[in-house]
Each structure stands twice: as C-alpha cells, then as structure tokens.
Amino acid sequence: MPAHVVYGDSFLVAGAMEELRSQVGPAELLEANSHLLTSPDYSALKATCDAVPFLAEHRLVAVEGLLGQFESRDGRRRGGSPSGRRAQGQRQDMGRWKELPRYIAEEMPATTLLVFREERLTRSNSLLKELQPCAQVQALPAPTGEALARWIRTRTEGRGAQITPGAILVLTQAAGNEMWALDNDLEKLSLYAGDRPIEEADVTLLAAQSRDANIFAATDALLEGRARVAVRLMHRLRRDGADVSYIVSMIARQLRAVTLARDLMDRKVGEREIGDRLGIPQEFIRRKAMAQARRHSWNDLKWLYGRLFEVDLAVKRGRADEDVALELLVSEASALGRGRDRPRARSS
Known part of the structure; x- marks a missing residue:
C-alpha cells in the first residue's frame, strides 16, 4: 500500500x-x-x-x-x-x-x-x-515479558553476538522495556563480550558504568513527553549519587542542541548540514534531536530554560527539596513534550 x-x-x-x-x-x-x-x-x-x-x-x-x-x-x-x-x-x-x-x-x-x-x-x-x-x-507497543526477552535475543543475534537467559533477566530488571536504553546497552555489551556470550556479570559491570547513558536517556524521555520513563531514570540517577545540579546541567546541554536544531530547521537548513553544525554525525541521533525540536515552540524552549534556572537556583539556595524540585521539573517539562500548555511562571 x-x-x-x-x-x-x-x-x-x-x-x-x-x-x-x-x-x-x-x-x-x-x-x-x-x-x-x-x-x-x-x-x-x-x-x-x-x-x-x-x-x-x-x-x-x-x-x-x-x-x-x-x-x-x-x-x-x-x-x-x-x-x-x-x-x-x-x-x-x-x-x-x-x-x-x-x-x-x-x-x-x-x-x-x-x-x-x-x-x-x-x-x-x-x-x-x-x-x-x-x-x-x-x-x-514496547514488548513485555517473553516477547521482550525474544526481542533482546534477536537484537543481540543481529549484531553477531549471543546472550544468556540470566543476562537477559538482569538487563530487563535494569532497563525495563525502555527500548532506546536496551538497544544502547546491547550495542555496548556485544562489543565488550566479543566472541563469547553476554553474561550476567557483563550486564552488572555495564550498569555500574551507565550513569551518563542514563542521563541521556532520561533527558530524551523528558523532551519527548515520556514522563514515567523520565521519572524512573531520574530516580535511578539520584540513587546512583547524581546531584540535581549535574542533572540540570545535562538537561540544559541537550536543550541547547535542540534549540540550535530548531533554529536551523526554521532557516530551512538541510538535515546533514544540521548534523555538521551540531557536531552530530550519527544519523539516528541527529534525527532524534530534530524530532525533539519539532515538538517544542520557541516559547516552550524559553520556558524550559527558565525552569532549569529556577530549579538550580532554588536547590542551591536551599529553598527546595532536591528530589521534589526535580520530579516537578520532569512532570512539567514532559507535559510540554506531550503537547500540553506551559504551567504558569513561578516566583523565585
């Protein structure tokens, strides 16, 4: 058709x-x-x-x-x-x-x-x-249960690697059915394991090194309106010792790329040139940034920058509980990614 x-x-x-x-x-x-x-x-x-x-x-x-x-x-x-x-x-x-x-x-x-x-x-x-x-x-829909296990096995075999049932279980416990994160983890695990099957110990080692990957996945979820995924990943980052200022700075970093992409798209710059200007040679990541840019108006982007500043300042001055402030930020920003109206401005 x-x-x-x-x-x-x-x-x-x-x-x-x-x-x-x-x-x-x-x-x-x-x-x-x-x-x-x-x-x-x-x-x-x-x-x-x-x-x-x-x-x-x-x-x-x-x-x-x-x-x-x-x-x-x-x-x-x-x-x-x-x-x-x-x-x-x-x-x-x-x-x-x-x-x-x-x-x-x-x-x-x-x-x-x-x-x-x-x-x-x-x-x-x-x-x-x-x-x-x-x-x-x-x-x-994202698969669950046995269907998710089959997807992981098939995806791993597609990379010329093998994975044990125990490793699949540990991996799904860590990442759930967040498909972007799973695929990213499988890429790393396949390269790390080489010719041998991916085992539970490999997944555990990867989890200990995955804080940066989690912040990127959490930021993507936030900008794409996937509030539950964003909250879950933010909580995991906090459990792993990340402070709110670090998380806010990483969100701001991704927001800058999205803002630049939006500006270039508005000026009718081609996709490949956008990737060159942003320093994103990978087609997949480039298209994801452009898709996130399409979701947000200029007023949305200005509001997000303002809220990031408010949260960072409130936490540093001790005027807000870190976890409460972060969860509220995630909730409000994710609502924008789903096409909801911006919340009213807050007093500092």
Missing part, C-alpha cells in the same frame, strides 16, 4: 520509519525526496503528495501530529496526549479530511509513499478508522 500509519514505542516507530525510507531510492537522494509535515492542513498535504520525485523512484511524505488531533477526550485521558496539539484534548471535526481515503486510493501518485507517524493512538480515533481501508497500519 502507498500509505502507512505507524504508531507506538518511539524506538520501534523509528525503526519502521527507517525501513520505509529505504524504499525511496539511493541514499544520496533521500534528503531531496523526504518531506516532513507537522499537523498540516488538507491542501498542504495534498500538494506535497502530488509533487514528483527527484531522480528517484519514490518520494517519502511523513506526517506527524495529524491523527493525534482526532483522538477523543476519553482516549487522551486513558492513553495520554498523543503528538499533535489540541486544546483541552477535544477531537477535531473531520471536515475535508473525509476526502483523504479517496485521494489516497484514487488520486495520489504511485510514486508517493505517505506515512502517518504518531506515538499514541486509540482504536476510536476517527481519522484512523477512515484510513484503515487504504493504509497499512502498524501498532508497535
């Missing part, structure tokens, strides 16, 4: 998007034939889809935040706020979007690969129901 809906765990969704990108054509033409639309109107989406590819067989048109606008109020309360902002979680009227299935089936060029990407959707989503007859829908 020329249209796809992909939603669920952000790591698995990113992997599915990479597979779809591979259908566009040669890697050197991918940037010229890939287009990202955030919560577009119908006319803008149609105009983008109607354009012809440049020296390639296909064009990828990725759409973020559109289906989230058609979540019901109840659906948002059950599953959290999907990507895409709607005041007070109200479901958008279908309007011209009723025409979308017919356009996809009858008018959209065969050279266009249209992908709707979301985080959380419910079955009651009105636009999702309309798209199901003409789009391939992939729901990609």
Whole structure:
C-alpha cells in the first residue's frame, strides 16, 4: 500500500520509519525526496503528495501530529496526549479530511509513499478508522515479558553476538522495556563480550558504568513527553549519587542542541548540514534531536530554560527539596513534550 500509519514505542516507530525510507531510492537522494509535515492542513498535504520525485523512484511524505488531533477526550485521558496539539484534548471535526481515503486510493501518485507517524493512538480515533481501508497500519507497543526477552535475543543475534537467559533477566530488571536504553546497552555489551556470550556479570559491570547513558536517556524521555520513563531514570540517577545540579546541567546541554536544531530547521537548513553544525554525525541521533525540536515552540524552549534556572537556583539556595524540585521539573517539562500548555511562571 502507498500509505502507512505507524504508531507506538518511539524506538520501534523509528525503526519502521527507517525501513520505509529505504524504499525511496539511493541514499544520496533521500534528503531531496523526504518531506516532513507537522499537523498540516488538507491542501498542504495534498500538494506535497502530488509533487514528483527527484531522480528517484519514490518520494517519502511523513506526517506527524495529524491523527493525534482526532483522538477523543476519553482516549487522551486513558492513553495520554498523543503528538499533535489540541486544546483541552477535544477531537477535531473531520471536515475535508473525509476526502483523504479517496485521494489516497484514487488520486495520489504511485510514486508517493505517505506515512502517518504518531506515538499514541486509540482504536476510536476517527481519522484512523477512515484510513484503515487504504493504509497499512502498524501498532508497535514496547514488548513485555517473553516477547521482550525474544526481542533482546534477536537484537543481540543481529549484531553477531549471543546472550544468556540470566543476562537477559538482569538487563530487563535494569532497563525495563525502555527500548532506546536496551538497544544502547546491547550495542555496548556485544562489543565488550566479543566472541563469547553476554553474561550476567557483563550486564552488572555495564550498569555500574551507565550513569551518563542514563542521563541521556532520561533527558530524551523528558523532551519527548515520556514522563514515567523520565521519572524512573531520574530516580535511578539520584540513587546512583547524581546531584540535581549535574542533572540540570545535562538537561540544559541537550536543550541547547535542540534549540540550535530548531533554529536551523526554521532557516530551512538541510538535515546533514544540521548534523555538521551540531557536531552530530550519527544519523539516528541527529534525527532524534530534530524530532525533539519539532515538538517544542520557541516559547516552550524559553520556558524550559527558565525552569532549569529556577530549579538550580532554588536547590542551591536551599529553598527546595532536591528530589521534589526535580520530579516537578520532569512532570512539567514532559507535559510540554506531550503537547500540553506551559504551567504558569513561578516566583523565585
């Protein structure tokens, strides 16, 4: 099918998007034939889809935040706020979007690969129901239990390594089903173990060295609106001895990269040049920073910088309990990542 809906765990969704990108054509033409639309109107989406590819067989048109606008109020309360902002979680009227299935089936060029990407959707989503007859829908929740163990084993074998059942158990106890963190850990463990199977002792050793990895994973979760994951990782960092000032400084460091990415994107700078200017050669990390930038308006970014300063100052002056201040910061910042309104300013 020329249209796809992909939603669920952000790591698995990113992997599915990479597979779809591979259908566009040669890697050197991918940037010229890939287009990202955030919560577009119908006319803008149609105009983008109607354009012809440049020296390639296909064009990828990725759409973020559109289906989230058609979540019901109840659906948002059950599953959290999907990507895409709607005041007070109200479901958008279908309007011209009723025409979308017919356009996809009858008018959209065969050279266009249209992908709707979301985080959380419910079955009651009105636009999702309309798209199901003409789009391939992939729901990609993070696996749990035995399915998670199989995923770890398969992912490890894909790297040419082996892992023992005991190591899998220790790894899932440490990282849960936070897929970004698990994949990062498996990469390190596979390189460390070499030709022998990854064992429990290897996972334990990695955990003792993983504070920096945890802060990056926690910051990603915070900026992407995954509050529970962010809180869990922040608590782990605190148990491992990290002070709040260190955590705040690392959040500010990532926020700086996101802010610079947002500025360059607004100035229509290409993805590869953005990576060069930010010093991020890895495509995967570069795209993650750009996705985080798309989630936040300039007012959001200014507010986040202000809150980081307030928390750091309040803790250093002894006006706030460290753990309470950190948890409140995570809660408020994660709400922005889910498309919620900014809390009111606080007095210092």
